Amino acid sequence: MGLGGPPTPYEAGPEPADPHSVSRRPAYQTLRRSHRRFGVRATAVAVGGFLLYVLLSSFAPGLMNTPLSGHLTLGLALGLGQFVLMGVVVWCYLVHMRTQVTPVVRGLRGLVRHQETAARERAAFEARTASREQEFRSW
Template sequence: MAHDPAYRTLRRAHRQFGVRATAGAVGGFLMYVLLSSFVPALMNRTLGGQLTLGLTLGLGQFVLMGVIVWRYLVHHRTHVTPVVRGLRRLARHQEAAARARVGAAPREGDHRRW
């Protein structure tokens, strides 16, 4: 199964999405930490009432994670699930064919006397 082109495509798509999602999540968090550390005056800027830019960007981390999870679900539904279904069908077919070959072959010690 590991040599099947569909399996390789599945692994490549899953890996590429994982790298992009991780880069987005870590990049967003790193940006927030760096801005908080090196530009505190910007992060303390009031947007309205008690709401600051830093608090807004901090809450934006939750939004970023939500978007990444949503994109993962969409990616999984559109790119991964169809390939997995095809690979499962192929594996079941190969397993049934192997079972049929084993069932049709004479077994050792199976002597029929007429």
């Protein structure tokens, strides 16, 4: 914008930091879909297992009282199996977060940091040039 000299460093720089720019990126949309899909499946498995246990307890007491070994009945084994089921769901959640979510979040976080740094540098540059323009005004 001046008369010759080097061009300003932000003429072709990264786009300004928009708080909603990350949410419009395909990686973020894919992340949300993947996380939502996993949440629906995990919830369905956990609630389905518990509902199956409750329904069997209510409508098939003879089946639930079937002895398996000593005092261990099928109902007691299925009840203890609820803890195993919750452990498996939590383990799957941790694996999903570690493999599917965390890498994408790290990339998006780096992108946001880059945009914020560029915006700060752009604002500092504009503040410096604005003070010079006021200092050297034309008549």
